[in-house]
Amino acid sequence: MRRTEKLKVLLSTEGTYPFHEGGVSTWCNILIEKLDMVDYFLYSVVTNPFILQKFPLPKSTNLIKVPLWGTEEPSEHLATPFSQIYLQKKQTTTQLIEAQFIPLFKDLIHEIISPNKNPEKLGMTIHQMYKYFQEYEYKETFKSELAWNTYKKIILDSTESSEYRLIQPDIYGMIQSLGWVYRFLNIINTPVPKTNVSHSSASAFCGIPCVIAKLEHKTPFLLTEHGVYVREQYLSLSKRNLSSFLNIFLIRFIHSINTLNYHYADQVSPVCHYNTRWETKLGVNRENIEVIYNGVDKNIFKEAKKMDRPHPTVVSVARIDPIKDIISLIKSAEIVRKTIPNVKFIVYGSISVQEYYEECLALQKKLNLEETFIFAGHTTNMAAAYHAGDVIALSSISEAFPYSVVEAMMTGKPVVATDVGGIREALENNGFLVTPRDPNGFANAIITLLKDEGLREKMGRDARERAMKYFTLEKVLEQHLKTYIKLATHANEQMTDVMKDESNAASIVELQQFYSEKAYALFSKGDYLEAIEQFRLAIHVDRNTPAAFVYTTEIAKAYHHLGDSEQVQKELEKLQQSIRDHS
Numbered sequence: 001m002r003r004t005e006k007l008k009v010l011l012s013t014e015g016t017y018p019f020h021e022g023g024v025s026t027w028c029n030i031l032i033e034k035l036d037m038v039d040y041f042l043y044s045v046v047t048n049p050f051i052l053q054k055f056p057l058p059k060s061t062n063l064i065k066v067p068l069w070g071t072e073e074p075s076e077h078l079a080t081p082f083s084q085i086y087l088q089k090k091q092t093t094t095q096l097i098e099a100q101f102i103p104l105f106k107d108l109i110h111e112i113i114s115p116n117k118n119p120e121k122l123g124m125t126i127h128q129m130y131k132y133f134q135e136y137e138y139k140e141t142f143k144s145e146l147a148w149n150t151y152k153k154i155i156l157d158s159t160e161s162s163e164y165r166l167i168q169p170d171i172y173g174m175i176q177s178l179g180w181v182y183r184f185l186n187i188i189n190t191p192v193p194k195t196n197v198s199h200s201s202a203s204a205f206c207g208i209p210c211v212i213a214k215l216e217h218k219t220p221f222l223l224t225e226h227g228v229y230v231r232e233q234y235l236s237l238s239k240r241n242l243s244s245f246l247n248i249f250l251i252r253f254i255h256s257i258n259t260l261n262y263h264y265a266d267q268v269s270p271v272c273h274y275n276t277r278w279e280t281k282l283g284v285n286r287e288n289i290e291v292i293y294n295g296v297d298k299n300i301f302k303e304a305k306k307m308d309r310p311h312p313t314v315v316s317v318a319r320i321d322p323i324k325d326i327i328s329l330i331k332s333a334e335i336v337r338k339t340i341p342n343v344k345f346i347v348y349g350s351i352s353v354q355e356y357y358e359e360c361l362a363l364q365k366k367l368n369l370e371e372t373f374i375f376a377g378h379t380t381n382m383a384a385a386y387h388a389g390d391v392i393a394l395s396s397i398s399e400a401f402p403y404s405v406v407e408a409m410m411t412g413k414p415v416v417a418t419d420v421g422g423i424r425e426a427l428e429n430n431g432f433l434v435t436p437r438d439p440n441g442f443a444n445a446i447i448t449l450l451k452d453e454g455l456r457e458k459m460g461r462d463a464r465e466r467a468m469k470y471f472t473l474e475k476v477l478e479q480h481l482k483t484y485i486k487l488a489t490h491a492n493e494q495m496t497d498v499m500k501d502e503s504n505a506a507s508i509v510e511l512q513q514f515y516s517e518k519a520y521a522l523f524s525k526g527d528y529l530e531a532i533e534q535f536r537l538a539i540h541v542d543r544n545t546p547a548a549f550v551y552t553t554e555i556a557k558a559y560h561h562l563g564d565s566e567q568v569q570k571e572l573e574k575l576q577q578s579i580r581d582h583s
Contacts, residue, residue, distance in 0.1 A: 006060075007484050008195040010213060012043040014206035018055035018063070019046055021350065021378070022319065023403045024201055024226050027271075027294060029055055034477050038484065041193050045206045049077060066190050068183045074138040078190065088137040094146060101141050102150055104129050109154045112181070112253050113164050119263035122256055126208065127215040130188045138189040142182045151178050169245035177249045184253075188212065196488040197222060203229045203261035203268075211264045220487035223265035224292070227400040227421070228278040230258040235323075235398060259283060266487055271401035272422025290483070293426075294401050295476035296467070301410035303464055304387040306457075311344040312450045315389030317382065317404040318396070320375070321352035325418075326360050328439050329395040334367045335443035340450055343372065345393075348385045350378040386411040390456060391449045397436045399423055405431075406471045409463035414456050416445045426471070430463040482553050489516075489547040512538045512547055519554070528558040 017028035032040050041062045048070030057063060067077055075085050104125055111122045133141075141147065152174060158164035169177070187208045198210035199222045213219035233254045237247060262268065262284045269292045270276055276289050314336070318324040326347065333345045351357045357375075364373050379385050386392060392408035392415045399421035406426055408415050415431035417423045424433060432445035449456050519534035535551040535558075542548065556571035 006037055006039045007197065007488060008041065008193075009038050009484060010041045010043055010193060010195045010198040010209065010219070012045070012198065012200045012206040012209050014045040014202055014204045015047065016201065017044065018042065018053050018057060019044065019051045021054055023294070023400070025055065026403050027224075027226070028201060030295075030297075030473065030476065031480060032058060032061055034473065035481060037481060041195055043190075043192075043206070043209050045187060062193070064190065064193075066187055068186055074186045074189050085137065088135065089140050092136040092140040094144065096136065097141055097144050097146050100132060101129075101136075102146060104132065105147060105150060106154065109151060109181070112256050113155070113158055113166060113249065115165065115252065117256055117259045119256075119259045122260050123211050123215060123264055126185075126188055126260075127212055129185075130192075130212050130216070133189045134191070138186065148178070166248060167245045169243070173243050173245045173249075176246060180250065180253065192216065195219060197484050199224065199484075200261065200265075202226065203258050203265075205257055207257070207261035207265075211260060214264050214266075220266045221264055222483060222487060223261055223268045225268065225270040225275050225279065225400070227398065228270075228275050230254060230282065231278060232398065267483060269483065272425050274422040274425060275400065292476065292479045292483070293471055294403055294406055295471045295473045296403065296407050296410050297473040298410055298468060301383050301386070301407050303410075303412040304460075309390065311342050312340055313344045313346065313389045314391045314393050314446055314450075315385060316345070316347045316393045316395070317349060317385055317407070318347065318394060319349040319352040320347070320357045320360065322356050323396060323398050324349075325395045325397045325437060326356075327363060328437050328442065329393060330360060330363050330367065330369065330373055331439035332395075332442040332446065333369055333373045335439060336446050336450075337369070337372055339447050343450065345369075345373045346376050346385075346388065347374070348376050348379045348382075382407060383411060386413055389413060391416060391446055393442070393446065394418065394423070395436075395442060396420055401426060406467055409467040409471070412460040412464040414449050414459040415463065416442060416449065418442075427463065428466060430459055430466055478553075482550055485547060485550045489550060511541045515541065516547070516551065519551070523554070523558060526561075528562050532558050 011028065011031070013024070013028060016022060017025040031038075032042070039060050041064065042057065043064045043066065045066045045068065047068060049065070049067040050070060065077055071077065107121065107125045108129070111118060111125065155166065155169060155174060155177070158166045159168045184205050185208075187205060190209070192209045192212045194217045195213070196219070198213040198219045200207040200210045201224055203223055203225055207223060210219075210221045210223070214221045234251070237251060240247075242250065259282065262279065262282060265284075265288065268279055268284050268289050270279060270289065271292065271294050273291055276286075276291070279289060280286055314333075316326075316329060318326070320326055329345065329347070333343070336343050336345075360375075364370060376385075386408050392404070392413045394402060394404055394415070394417040396402070396418055397420065399418075401422035405415055405417055405423055409426065409430070415427060417427065417431060417433060418436040419433040420436055427433065432449070434441040434445055449459070515534050515538035519531045519538065522528075522531035522534060532555050535555050539548045539551050552571055552574060556568050559565075559567040559571060
């Protein structure tokens with residue numbers, strides 16, 4: 001039997017996997033470790049080249065590390081021979097920069113500073129710059145006197161323009177803002193591999209290689225949003241002491257990149273429906289949005305056994321970071337202790353912001369909570385951390401669809417969490433939701449659970465049932481594999497790369513497309529039985545093609561529309577068995 005080649009996926013990350021821990025990194029690791037039918041090219045945008053790798057990668061995963069700061073030469077991270085870099089520098093003349101780069105540079109800067117975005121134009125500009133930097137030297141170009149003079153004129157002219165409404169910058173603001181452009185866009189100085197699908201983990205700068213792949217190779221682009229990137233950046237900027245000019249410049253730069261991602265993504269997959277409100281408001285077509293919830297391994301996060309503890313215990317699994325609002329959790333611990341004197345609060349998580357950790361320690365000491373509120377540090381045994389608590393707490397002021405909530409639910413623990421992001425979607429009515437930054441509300445919910453064992457057990461049991469139904473690892477993997485295959489299959493130019501068979505790949509592709517197109521047309525008209533027949537014919541052409549997995553899920557969907565739940569289950573079991581057979 002002919003062997004089917006694995007799908008090739010470019011997975012792009014920014015400040016997360018495989019160099020940092022956290023929810024996004026957990027999600028990336030699940031895909032890379034568990035989706036054996038996929039070979040990943042991991043494109044990791046990092047702050048500097050000296051960050052240590054936290055996650056080991058499978059041998060089949062290619063790592064492209066793109067540091068934005070910490071290098072003298074922008075090409076240091078590339079495998080480009082020195083001789084080629086030297087030739088690029090020599091041929092990057094003033095005349096060439098003026099003729100080929102400056103027109104693109106003008107378009108780029110105007111798009112960044114404009115309040116009204118044109119992502120189509122920005123994408124074309126970035127793509128042309130990418131092609132330029134395949135031949136000419138990045139630093140020589142960007143740090144030329146021509147580039148500086150051009151930038152200075154655009155910015156100064158824009159301060160007098162009603163269209164741009166920029167505030168007059170000082171010389172530091174001019175240098176800093178151009179420095180951001182130079183550093184962030186080092187991404188376009190990095191070659192993008194040709195794959196079947198590109199997949200960005202955020203609508204951020206890490207989406208740029210996916211946009212380039214789409215324009216350069218016609219690669220379909222999947223965009224996952226854990227948090228709403230633009231919202232998170234606005235929150236972050238509000239705490240930075242930037243000048244008015246730099247603040248506006250950076251907001252518009254981020255907005256440009258955000259709309260660029262949304263415009264070119266073939267599918268936007270937020271991890272919760274909460275995010276879709278932002279995405280549609282920011283211009284994403286609802287038809288392009290498909291929510292894929294986070295999921296966890298039920299074999300790792302097993303249901304906790306009932307045990308007697310010397311102290312009623314509240315556990316929080318969260319990094320020490322202002323966004324997790326550990327301060328409010330400490331204040332709630334003081335309130336709970338007044339009612340339950342022997343209570344223990346344990347926080348498992350690494351220190352993300354040292355200054356904030358010191359602020360937490362100072363409050364802990366001030367409230368005399370050293371024996372009550374314990375910072376246990378990072379743990380590698382997450383399941384044991386949840387098992388150690390009677391109640392699981394999460395006090396964040398902003399979240400997407402946090403793993404800590406779903407993991408707690410899977411272990412059968414009752415959850416008290418702030419009503420932010422997709423937490424309400426995760427818990428539904430199987431936990432307590434409280435207002436952010438409300439220590440009293442948080443404390444009251446915790447006290448209610450600690451004093452009522454029956455309520456704790458029921459809420460934990462119901463939460464586990466919900467997690468088993470909606471948030472399993474198998475469901476996440478199945479949905480991502482189906483999406484990859486769907487995107488790759490619908491990109492006609494990529495089909496022969498997905499199924500390389502020198503003798504008859506083209507005919508197989510054409511025949512499967514013939515049946516599947518008929519099936520989708522029948523499906524759209526509601527002729528589900530006829531559609532099922534055509535999907536089965538498409539599968540019969542070659543069961544080993546990636547497209548066959550998609551057609552099986554479409555058959556299950558058709559049976560769902562027909563109300564035949566038994567047949568739906570059979571088709572899904574068939575799909576899972578096929579995935580296991582090929583993994």
